[in-house]
Amino acid sequence: MAENKWDAQRYAQNARFVSNLGMPVVELLAPVSGESILDLGCGDGALTAKLAALGVHVFGIDSSQSMITAAAQRGLPVALADMHDFHLNRIFDAVFTNAVLHWTQDIHATVASVQRHLHAGGRFVGEFGGFGNIAAIATAIRAAVELEGAPQPTFSWYYPTPSEFKAVLDAHGFDTISIELIPRPTPLPTGMSGWLRTFAQPFGDGLPAEVQERILDRAVTLLQPALQDKEGNWVADYVRLRFHAVQRPAISGA
Template identity: 50%
Template sequence: MTIANQHWDPDRYRQNAGFVAELGMPVVELLAPQRGERILDLGCGDGALTAKLAAMGCVVTGCDASVDQIRKAREDGLDAHVMDGQALTFEGEFDAVFSNAALHWMKKPDAVISGVAKALKPGGRFVGEFGGAGNVQTLRTALRTAVAVHGVDPDAADPWYFPTVEDYRARLEAAGFNVRSIELIERPTPLPGDVGGWLATFGESFLNRLDPTIREGTVTALRASLRPVLTDPDGVWIADYVRLRFSAVLA
């Protein structure tokens, strides 16, 4: 995924966000992949779930706009391609399109859904999970406030699209999908370390707009303000995740 002022380092991602793929297995179960099916993993990242689908006997193609993540996926032997999910070029090739924790980085949802529809065979499935309305609201508000204090437009810095169920259902149906299921799931998520790792991995679009001389101080201030809200009694950081999970079939 290519985001202004945001890049994806595979090693940093696995260290600070390895939980993303681990928590993606319920979406794989919702997909119910069948051996021999052709599946597109949209926003595949380093290919952690792509590999799981391939191990189930599926013929899987991964795509992601991050050159570094695709390089890592290819090193692991996966069929993976650098491609913007908002400008897919596939036509009638796949039995299913699968996506985990990627669609909220694509701020042109109708372009994504249209590309998915073109990529699918008739009757193909589109199954995914991504940030929904209210996702990381505490972290998002803190980041927006932090950059605004320094004269940065928070709307320009904000890289995310977190829709409601009603919004996303309407977009899917407008593109010719029958929605089988769609729901918001509150999922408070323990982080593998300090919130600074999360901010470094996911908050670059905000933080990289600040002068380098004040970034470290800004992260320190964010950590201090967020600690009373996002840590449990044992001091474990808990991110306020809300996921939108859906399954749809091309009519």
């Protein structure tokens, strides 16, 4: 699947629920006033601003220029950076991330970048899509593409089990304090069409616009029996993986 071309305005319109539902992860982070915290994949800065309001020295990075521009307009200190390989010339007491890691193309590179930006004993806390996330939506997209006779998309979302992600954390020197899958059917304020146009946009890259529209319409129709209630309200079949890890102290040589 090609890279998603994020648009801050469209994201705010169709996906503000992402940051609105992020406060339990902030609570798990338990930020302390005066701490330095990196917001990995800060988006338009909605949650970054909430961290700043708690008195921490927060800094945000994101790979989307549109998102970084929107975050900077909030008066937040942010920078354009790739989560797979970033170098900020500073280290933090904690790294926070919400709804970002499932977009990684190389989870080991991403976690290694996090690790080298943390103080000894620093916290890595976040939430992202876990095993089983949007299973119905992905199946409907595949079915709609097949019905249209178009090439099948390659979904590269990273949705691990807790044990899979714990192994990654362990490999990069983290002790896992907590990790769990949380089924979370999530209301979609602008419906399934708005969700698909925001998050599944890359699957149609290279296809004519009219073909993309037919695929979207077919996917919405296929999903109606499972994810739309009798009043016309939509939910996404989200399953989130929430974690809290601490960087292991370095073992000094004899």
